[in-house]
Amino acid sequence: MRDLPVDGDVSGNAAGPRRRDGETLPVVLDQVGYAARDAALIGDLSLTLEGADVTVLMGPNGAGKSLTLRLIAGLLKPTSGTIRWAGRETPLRHSVGLVFQRPVMLRRTVRANLDHALAAYGVPRGARAERIAHLLSLAQLEDRGERPARVLSAGEQQRLSMVRALAADPDLLLLDEPTASLDPQSTAIIEGLVHRAADAGVKTVLVTHQRGQARRMAGEVAFIHRGRLTEVTPARRFFDRPQSDAARAYMAGELLV
Amino acid sequence: MQDFGAAFAEAFRLIVSGDAALMEIVLLSLRVTFTAVFFACLIGLPLGAALAVGRFPGRGAITVFVNALMGLPPVVVGLVVYMMLSAAGPLGVLQLLYTPTAMVIAQTILVTPIVAALTRQVVADLNAEYDEYLRSLYLPRGRMMATLLWDARHSLLTAALAGLGRAFAEVGAVMIVGGNINHVTRVMTTAIALETSRGELALALGLGIILVVMSVTINAALMSVRHTAERHVHA
Numbered sequence: 012m013r014d015l016p017v018d019g020d021v022s023g024n025a026a027g028p029r030r031r032d033g034e035t036l037p038v039v040l041d042q043v044g045y046a047a048r049d050a051a052l053i054g055d056l057s058l059t060l061e062g063a064d065v066t067v068l069m070g071p072n073g074a075g076k077s078l079t080l081r082l083i084a085g086l087l088k089p090t091s092g093t094i095r096w097a098g099r100e101t102p103l104r105h106s107v108g109l110v111f112q113r114p115v116m117l118r119r120t121v122r123a124n125l126d127h128a129l130a131a132y133g134v135p136r137g138a139r140a141e142r143i144a145h146l147l148s149l150a151q152l153e154d155r156g157e158r159p160a161r162v163l164s165a166g167e168q169q170r171l172s173m174v175r176a177l178a179a180d181p182d183l184l185l186l187d188e189p190t191a192s193l194d195p196q197s198t199a200i201i202e203g204l205v206h207r208a209a210d211a212g213v214k215t216v217l218v219t220h221q222r223g224q225a226r227r228m229a230g231e232v233a234f235i236h237r238g239r240l241t242e243v244t245p246a247r248r249f250f251d252r253p254q255s256d257a258a259r260a261y262m263a264g265e266l267l268v
Numbered sequence: 269m270q271d272f273g274a275a276f277a278e279a280f281r282l283i284v285s286g287d288a289a290l291m292e293i294v295l296l297s298l299r300v301t302f303t304a305v306f307f308a309c310l311i312g313l314p315l316g317a318a319l320a321v322g323r324f325p326g327r328g329a330i331t332v333f334v335n336a337l338m339g340l341p342p343v344v345v346g347l348v349v350y351m352m353l354s355a356a357g358p359l360g361v362l363q364l365l366y367t368p369t370a371m372v373i374a375q376t377i378l379v380t381p382i383v384a385a386l387t388r389q390v391v392a393d394l395n396a397e398y399d400e401y402l403r404s405l406y407l408p409r410g411r412m413m414a415t416l417l418w419d420a421r422h423s424l425l426t427a428a429l430a431g432l433g434r435a436f437a438e439v440g441a442v443m444i445v446g447g448n449i450n451h452v453t454r455v456m457t458t459a460i461a462l463e464t465s466r467g468e469l470a471l472a473l474g475l476g477i478i479l480v481v482m483s484v485t486i487n488a489a490l491m492s493v494r495h496t497a498e499r500h501v502h503a
Contacts, residue, residue, distance in 0.1 A: 086403055104406045115401035118419040127415065131405040 035096050035106040035182035036214055037061035038083060044091035045078060045238075052078055053238045056092070060183070064230025065205060065215045067246070071261060075238040076218045077112075080185045083216060084109050102183075105132050108176030108213075112188040114168040116160040121152060121171055124160045125178060132179045146174040149207075151200055166197025173204050177213075184208055184215040190224065202228060222262075226250055234258040271469070278470030279477060290471065294478055297455040300368050300442070301435040304375030305383075308431050312380045313424065316387025317413040321395055331388060337381035342374075346444030349374045353445065366447040371455070374441040379431035386427035391416045394423075425494045429487055436483055 038060040045053040053075045060066060060083070068076045081087045082094060085102045086109075096102040117124050125143045134142060147153050150170040155163060160171060169189055176184060186205070190198040205215055205228060219225055225232065229246035234255060241255035253259045282290050319331050351357050353365040353373075364370045394416050395402075402412050417424065439457035446453035448462055456475045463472035 081400075084404060086400060107404070109400075109404040111400065115398060117398070117415070128405065131407055131411070 035103055037097065038102075038183065039095045040083070040089075040092070041094070042092035043082060043089040043094060045075075045082060045087065046090045051238060053082070053089070056235075056238070056240045058233060058240060058243060060214055060216060062230070063209050063212045063214055065209060065217055065228045066243075067225045067229035067232045068216060068218045068235060069220070069225060069232055069258070069261070070235035074235040076235055077187050078238075079235065080109075080187050080216060080218055083107075083183075084185050105179040106182045108179055108181035108184045110169070110172050110176050110184070110186045110189045112191055114165075114172035116163075116168055116171070119160060120157050121147070121160050121163065122156040124171060125175055128175045128178050134178075142178065146178055149177070149204060150174040164197075166193045166200075169193060170197060170200055170204075173201055177204065177208060181213060184213050186215065186217045188218050188220065190219070190221065198224070232258075234261070236261075275469035275473050279474035282470065282474040283478060287474075290474055290478075292451065293454050293456055293459050293475065294482075296368065296453075297436070297457075297479075298482075300371045300375065300455055301432065304372045304379055304435050305428060305431045307372070307376045308379035308383045308435075309428055311376070312383025312427070312431070313387050313417055314413065315380075316384040316389075316427075317391045317417050318409075319384070319388040320391035321409060321413050321416065334381050334384050334388070338385050340378060340381065342378055342438050342440035343444065345374055345377050346441030349377065349441065349445045365445060366449060366453055368446070368453060370445040371442040371453060374445045375435045375438060378438060378441060379435050382434055383427050383431045386430060387417075387424060390420050390423045390427065394420045422494045422498045425490055429490055432486065433483065436479065 040056055040058045043053060043056045044051060056075075056079065068079060070076050078087070082089055084107050085094075085096070096106070117127055119127065122143055125146055126139055129139045129142055130136075143156070144153075147156055150167075150173065152163075152167060152171060152174075155167060160168065163171065173186075173189065184205070190201055193201070202224065205217065209215060215228075217225075217228055219228075226246070229249070231243060231245050232249040233243045234241045234249075234253065234257065236255075236257035241257045242249075242253065244254055248254075249258070250262075253262055315334070319327060319334065349370060350365065352359045353362065353370055354360055355365075364373070391413075395412075398416060398419070402415060407415065437457065439461055442453070442455055443458050443461070446455070446458065448454050448458040454462075456479050460472045460475050460479070463469070463475070
């Protein structure tokens with residue numbers, strides 16, 4: 012990751028960080044459950060997200076990690092329990108950035124994708140060009156601005172998706188396996204952006220299956236198995252010795268059913 | 269067969285010489301059809317998008333209703349518009365019966381359900397892909413619909429084309445509300461019907477050829493625009 016100068020916050024907002032603790036964080040999940048078609052997909056999940064480090068969500072496929080991320084984003088409402096964003100019942104608009112495993116690219120140019128997001132975040136038209144240039148440079152896509160976003164490589168699309176989420180100057184960044192199937196270069200750029208966001212005070216929740224990435228990024232690890240949180244442990248301790256049987260088996264490479 | 273041959277020859281002569289009567293009919297047809305499709309798109313595109321994205325009571329019933337209206341019989345539409353615009357009807361005071369405006373109204377009613385139903389399908393498919401992202405932006409429904417309509421614009425050209433095809437080919441409704449009055453409301457389809465019934469095959473054939481050629485040309489041109497634009501966006 013190149014060391015790019017940043018005026019203001021990570022999104023290129025010259026006015027500096029918009030807000031931090033106290034407006035969205037802490038996010039408190041209290042005995043959260045989510046059921047669909049009578050099947051309990053998440054059960055009794057309690058977790059507090061605060062600070063500006065990276066919480067890595069780990070667990071086998073189908074454990075409920077992506078669902079948990081969508082609950083934290085406020086895209087889904089829990090069917091039991093509560094979620095509070097700094098005490099509020101809904102997150103503040105544009106305070107949560109979300110990056111999906113499969114990036115959603117509007118059928119527009121790269122620049123127009125960023126412009127659309129900035130317009131949605133309420134950035135005045137006159138201020139957008141400078142912000143877009145900054146974001147393109149963060150994603151190392153300076154020469155791709157006029158290309159249709161959907162013809163970018165998977166790595167380039169995900170980098171665009173990443174800076175598009177950061178463009179809101181969020182308090183909380185939720186990443187759903189953002190580097191799955193990406194090459195090392197794109198992975199490094201995205202991890203660099205996460206570090207940069209953390210330096211700017213953004214709390215990140217990262218879902219990943221890549222243990223190397225989890226080791227590089229995690230401040231703490233939350234392990235989910237069958238829709239239940241089995242432990243939340245500081246990263247070093249987790250990788251030395253997971254506390255729960257499920258996490259131990261998972262880290263040992265055993266099949267979890 | 270000799271009569272048909274002579275009719276074809278005369279039809280081509282009328283087309284090549286740019287016969288004034290023929291051109292008048294063609295131009296009125298184009299004006300009525302494109303105006304009707306314009307208004308149908310103005311109503312049908314947001315209506316279709318609202319049915320695709322909106323969450324309101326009765327949405328399912330309205331969707332079924334709009335889909336059913338795609339097969340609306342033109343003569344029934346013509347009859348209803350006739351009753352509305354006739355002197356004894358609620359809009360009789362506007363004195364629109366037997367004018368091109370009445371024909372535009374009838375065709376707009378016929379084309380709008382087609383545009384709306386196809387738009388709903390196209391936008392719903394795109395929304396399945398965009399939904400979570402757009403919701404994560406906290407876009408209000410109106411902005412969501414605008415984003416989806418803009419990004420689906422190339423596919424929606426097909427909806428407009430389908431409407432254009434229906435309007436071009438339509439004869440029953442415009443015959444009833446327009447009256448097929450020479451120099452006033454005579455369009456290609458009504459003129460073909462009239463000239464055929466009178467045995468004037470040359471003019472009918474000439475108009476028929478122009479109708480088919482225009483229909484194919486407009487479709488080809490718009491499809492070409494769509495493919496070029498799609499290449500630009502999707503490369």
